[in-house]
Amino acid sequence: MHNGEVVLHNSGKCPFISGQEFSAVNDSLSSAGNADENRLLWTPEIERVQLQNYQTGESISVTGPLPNIYQDCRHQVCTSTFMSLPAHSHQNKSKSGHVMDELESYSVTNIRKEAYDYLQIFHKDKNTSEVDYKKRLEQVELEIEHTRSYVHTTDEIEYGGQLAWRNASRCINRLFWRDLKIIDRRDVKTNHDMFKEICNHIRFAYNKGTLQSSILVFSSRARMWSTQYLRYACYEQLNGTLLGDPANRHLTKAAMQLGWNKPETERTQWDLLPIIVQIDPNEPPSWYELPQDLRLEIFLSHPDPKYDAAIKKLGLRWVVQPYVCDKAIEIGGIFYRCVPFSGWFMETEIGRNLCDIQRYNIIPKLAALLNLDVTTAANSQLNVDRLYVEINAAVLYSFQKAQITIVDHHTAAAGFIKFMKQEVILRGNTPADWVWLVPPISGGMSSLFHQEMLNYVVKPRVLDQRDPWTYYAPFLKHKRNLTLSTENKRRRRWLLVRAACVIIGFALSAMKRRISIHVLYASASGTAQSYAEQMVKRLKITGYNAILMELDSYPFEQTNNTRAIIFIITSTFGQGNAPEGGQKVEQWLHNVTNIGMNNSTSNMKRISLQNNPNQSSEINKSSLNWCSYAVCAIGSSAYPFFCGFGKLVDTSFQLLGAHRLAPFATCDALNQQYKSYNEWEENTVIALKSAYPHACSRKEDIRRSPLDRAPSLRREVSYVEQQVNLTKPLRPTSIPLTFNTNDSETIPSEPVGPFTKENSYLATVLQNIELTGSDNNINDFDRQDQQTSSTTDSIQSKRKVTIPSSFNNVSNDGYRSVRLIVLDTTDLNYYPGDHVCILPENTLANVNGVIAACGWQLGNKLLIVPCSLSSYTNGKYQTLRQILTNFVDLTTPLRPHTLNTIATYAKDTNEQRQLMELGKGGQRYTDWIVNSPTVKETLEMFRSIQIPLEELIQVRFLL
Numbered sequence: 001m002h003n004g005e006v007v008l009h010n011s012g013k014c015p016f017i018s019g020q021e022f023s024a025v026n027d028s029l030s031s032a033g034n035a036d037e038n039r040l041l042w043t044p045e046i047e048r049v050q051l052q053n054y055q056t057g058e059s060i061s062v063t064g065p066l067p068n069i070y071q072d073c074r075h076q077v078c079t080s081t082f083m084s085l086p087a088h089s090h091q092n093k094s095k096s097g098h099v100m101d102e103l104e105s106y107s108v109t110n111i112r113k114e115a116y117d118y119l120q121i122f123h124k125d126k127n128t129s130e131v132d133y134k135k136r137l138e139q140v141e142l143e144i145e146h147t148r149s150y151v152h153t154t155d156e157i158e159y160g161g162q163l164a165w166r167n168a169s170r171c172i173n174r175l176f177w178r179d180l181k182i183i184d185r186r187d188v189k190t191n192h193d194m195f196k197e198i199c200n201h202i203r204f205a206y207n208k209g210t211l212q213s214s215i216l217v218f219s220s221r222a223r224m225w226s227t228q229y230l231r232y233a234c235y236e237q238l239n240g241t242l243l244g245d246p247a248n249r250h251l252t253k254a255a256m257q258l259g260w261n262k263p264e265t266e267r268t269q270w271d272l273l274p275i276i277v278q279i280d281p282n283e284p285p286s287w288y289e290l291p292q293d294l295r296l297e298i299f300l301s302h303p304d305p306k307y308d309a310a311i312k313k314l315g316l317r318w319v320v321q322p323y324v325c326d327k328a329i330e331i332g333g334i335f336y337r338c339v340p341f342s343g344w345f346m347e348t349e350i351g352r353n354l355c356d357i358q359r360y361n362i363i364p365k366l367a368a369l370l371n372l373d374v375t376t377a378a379n380s381q382l383n384v385d386r387l388y389v390e391i392n393a394a395v396l397y398s399f400q401k402a403q404i405t406i407v408d409h410h411t412a413a414a415g416f417i418k419f420m421k422q423e424v425i426l427r428g429n430t431p432a433d434w435v436w437l438v439p440p441i442s443g444g445m446s447s448l449f450h451q452e453m454l455n456y457v458v459k460p461r462v463l464d465q466r467d468p469w470t471y472y473a474p475f476l477k478h479k480r481n482l483t484l485s486t487e488n489k490r491r492r493r494w495l496l497v498r499a500a501c502v503i504i505g506f507a508l509s510a511m512k513r514r515i516s517i518h519v520l521y522a523s524a525s526g527t528a529q530s531y532a533e534q535m536v537k538r539l540k541i542t543g544y545n546a547i548l549m550e551l552d553s554y555p556f557e558q559t560n561n562t563r564a565i566i567f568i569i570t571s572t573f574g575q576g577n578a579p580e581g582g583q584k585v586e587q588w589l590h591n592v593t594n595i596g597m598n599n600s601t602s603n604m605k606r607i608s609l610q611n612n613p614n615q616s617s618e619i620n621k622s623s624l625n626w627c628s629y630a631v632c633a634i635g636s637s638a639y640p641f642f643c644g645f646g647k648l649v650d651t652s653f654q655l656l657g658a659h660r661l662a663p664f665a666t667c668d669a670l671n672q673q674y675k676s677y678n679e680w681e682e683n684t685v686i687a688l689k690s691a692y693p694h695a696c697s698r699k700e701d702i703r704r705s706p707l708d709r710a711p712s713l714r715r716e717v718s719y720v721e722q723q724v725n726l727t728k729p730l731r732p733t734s735i736p737l738t739f740n741t742n743d744s745e746t747i748p749s750e751p752v753g754p755f756t757k758e759n760s761y762l763a764t765v766l767q768n769i770e771l772t773g774s775d776n777n778i779n780d781f782d783r784q785d786q787q788t789s790s791t792t793d794s795i796q797s798k799r800k801v802t803i804p805s806s807f808n809n810v811s812n813d814g815y816r817s818v819r820l821i822v823l824d825t826t827d828l829n830y831y832p833g834d835h836v837c838i839l840p841e842n843t844l845a846n847v848n849g850v851i852a853a854c855g856w857q858l859g860n861k862l863l864i865v866p867c868s869l870s871s872y873t874n875g876k877y878q879t880l881r882q883i884l885t886n887f888v889d890l891t892t893p894l895r896p897h898t899l900n901t902i903a904t905y906a907k908d909t910n911e912q913r914q915l916m917e918l919g920k921g922g923q924r925y926t927d928w929i930v931n932s933p934t935v936k937e938t939l940e941m942f943r944s945i946q947i948p949l950e951e952l953i954q955v956r957f958l959l
């Protein structure tokens with residue numbers, strides 16, 4: 001309406017008011033007496049602005065936003081990403097900044113001004129006669145004089161509602177603003193009638209699936225507590241989790257305070273909340289359950305059966321239509337607080353409701369069903385994005401199949417561009433909030449992404465308002481009643497303090513006795529850190545005192561050799577280096593171990609001792625012997641130095657005498673990283689529990705040799721506190737070997753499920769086929785067995801998988817064995833997510849070879865009677881033969897610290913020196929293990945080793 005009346009100055013910079021201009025405007029506002037001047041002063045000072053579309057190359061020349069008040073930019077600060085805009089103009093804030101009721105706070109002068117502005121627009125746009133216009137102005141003038149307010153006609157409200165929609169800068173669907181229908185029910189006087197009208201509104205707006213945009217207008221004193229008609233409840237559960245849609249947590253609480261509830265056993269995440277209405281702020285609100293035929297929901301499906309099955313399994317659904325109830329509309333200075341608005345969905349709105357992490361967060365659940373990795377480690381695979389798109393596709397597909405109006409974001413964006421162009425021609429421009437309009441999916445693919453826009457406020461307008469339950473007097477009173485008298489407060493506080501002291505006293509003494517486990521991480525982009533956080537959470541739940549720390553923050557050099565358990569989870573960056581947060585430790589390890597990086601020798605980073613032998617001898621091989629540790633290396637096999645830093649840490653810790661508590665693991669971002677991580681975590685926690693079974697273990701427990709304790713199944717236990725000193729190798733504290741010659745060989749009893757590594761299932765081998773090499777046939781060694789085994793074998797006759805020692809071998813010609821092994825699992829129950837771990841037997845030749853190499857003194861018959869070492873296997877394997885065949889790994893090469901121990905049994909000093917040299921690890925050891933010498937081969941290589949069989953078995957447990 002002010003087109004052409006205002007001289008605008010193009011600042012040529014930010015079209016919004018800058019800090020200086022803002023204060024100048026503010027000053028002139030406070031001094032100005034004329035409301036007209038105020039309005040003009042609040043208009044951003046722009047003349048003409050060129051808005052560019054970088055996709056089409058088009059340029060639109062827009063005029064200054066007239067007439068408007070732009071309140072969103074503060075002193076030199078752009079607030080365009082604010083979720084809730086400051087809904088009220090500057091006049092409506094009290095000194096404390098508290099938002100007041102605008103209706104009450106508008107002065108008569110302002111209402112008159114706003115009324116005149118709007119009636120002028122109405123008169124111009126609706127082409128009413130000059131006579132009618134004048135008459136209407138006089139009537140309104142009179143009304144305002146007597147009542148400080150005035151009443152709109154239905155036509156005025158209808159057009160005002162349409163304009164408010166047209167001016168809603170965050171709405172993408174404004175092309176259809178003229179189609180908005182108004183249902184004028186300002187005459188409704190009771191809560192019950194409000195609910196009746198709402199039911200009618202749903203019927204009208206749903207329109208058998210051809211959704212109608214509409215506004216139901218109640219009196220300006222009425223309030224809707226429901227933020228939308230159809231909202232899913234959110235229950236706070238006892239365990240602290242939420243059930244339902246977290247967006248409605250407070251509304252659900254308010255509904256419950258009003259008496260609505262669902263029995264806990266009947267609650268689901270898809271419970272529709274009741275409609276809550278309040279005819280007047282001074283009247284109590286009422287809640288009503290919608291009748292079944294108006295609980296309009298749609299169950300999602302997907303055209304691709306794979307996604308369809310997963311989506312249906314999750315029971316995904318949404319309501320068919322948005323009925324937004326929590327916005328207000330300002331028309332000509334009158335605020336309508338209760339104007340439920342119906343429209344239709346753009347699919348991304350539902351997509352976000354289901355996928356936003358703070359909402360239903362279904363992506364991880366969907367990914368689990370589809371066996372996809374969506375952890376941050378897999379971000380490079382874009383699985384999250386793929387699933388997000390599929391959810392949006394499911395929404396569109398389901399609505400279209402049910403013939404319910406919906407719009408996809410590309411169509412909506414194209415519609416908006418069309419609307420914007422129309423508005424530029426008709427009115428010079430339209431306010432548009434780029435931050436909200438660009439769809440949340442494939443932003444750059446949307447035409448809106450490339451379109452410049454201006455955001456400002458034009459009236460009539462849609463605006464945010466406070467949720468009514470936040471100022472409902474009885475709720476506030478209830479809160480006040482909960483406040484105790486001063487005397488009571490003091491008493492309560494004293495009691496609480498005492499109780500707290502007693503509890504803290506107990507807790508502290510218990511805590512003192514607990515072992516601290518430091519979980520250290522080094523992470524560039526957060527993956528390793530999130531795994532570390534997960535580990536800490538798990539350890540805490542398990543009862544351990546777990547401390548999370550960045551690797552570089554751990555005082556490795558100032559521990560005074562106090563015993564410690566350290567778990568390190570680290571990624572690798574750069575050229576196989578530590579990420580930030582691990583670089584100091586990387587440097588320190590290089591310094592103390594003399595380990596250098598040899599990038600050139602192979603495509604794998606190899607860790608090698610530097611050539612200078614003097615330097616290598618300076619390594620203090622016991623500098624970390626106070627520490628039990630486990631390392632998990634996070635990396636990506638896309639890089640040549642896969643998990644380079646994690647490997648450096650593990651190798652260095654071994655070199656420095658630290659005791660590996662659980663096996664080292666690498667987790668590949670390109671290959672189900674989170675699964676490898678979870679496996680490592682599982683193994684590490686099992687090892688920890690075996691070593692430190694009690695969450696509140698005393699320090700003395702840690703110092704006791706695990707070999708003194710009741711033997712545990714896991715070999716890793718033995719790493720825990722063994723003092724492996726490289727210069728003075730220790731021998732294990734042996735359990736004396738005794739035999740019960742009264743019993744003959746016992747066949748291990750058939751275990752019953754559930755099956756674990758410790759309680760393994762004896763499976764029949766149905767097939768054992770060599771897949772590599774020229775003759776990928778059934779391997780000779782098992783051909784005979786193949787013929788004799790059958791699926792009908794009784795459980796007693798089941799044979800275990802027998803794998804030759806060459807299976808793990810990389811022989812001189814670089815040959816590796818890859819086999820297809822088919823096991824009969826007919827009477828084994830398993831479920832999705834269970835995994836199989838094959839525990840192979842040692843061959844008879846290997847077992848006999850080791851026995852012979854040890855110079856077995858006691859005679860073969862003792863091999864087949866129960867012996868005291870069976871306690872290592874928890875009694876599962878009774879005889880020495882069974883233990884050697886099934887429990888002791890005779891196949892893989894001995895580790896450095898085991899070689900170091902074995903060295904003490906070598907009679908020949910030359911061999912002892914060689915063994916100790918290998919026991920240092922490093923390049924010599926790396927070269928030695930290239931041929932994967934078995935235990936038997938090692939004993940044959942160093943013939944002076946005289947180790948009793950039972951001690952060899954126990955040394956081997958130190959793997």
Ligand SMILES: Cc1cc2nc3c(=O)[nH]c(=O)nc-3n(C[C@H](O)[C@H](O)[C@H](O)COP(=O)(O)O)c2cc1C
Pocket residue numbers: 377522523524525526527528529570571572573574575576577579634635636637639640641642643644669
């Ligand atoms: C620039 C860059 C260099 C990387 N270098 C390596 C590398 O040398 N070796 C490796 O295994 N992974 C490498 N990665 C992969 C990361 O280790 C992998 O993405 C890991 O999951 C990141 O974990 P974080 O988020 O905890 O840092 C590299 C990644 C980037 C971006």
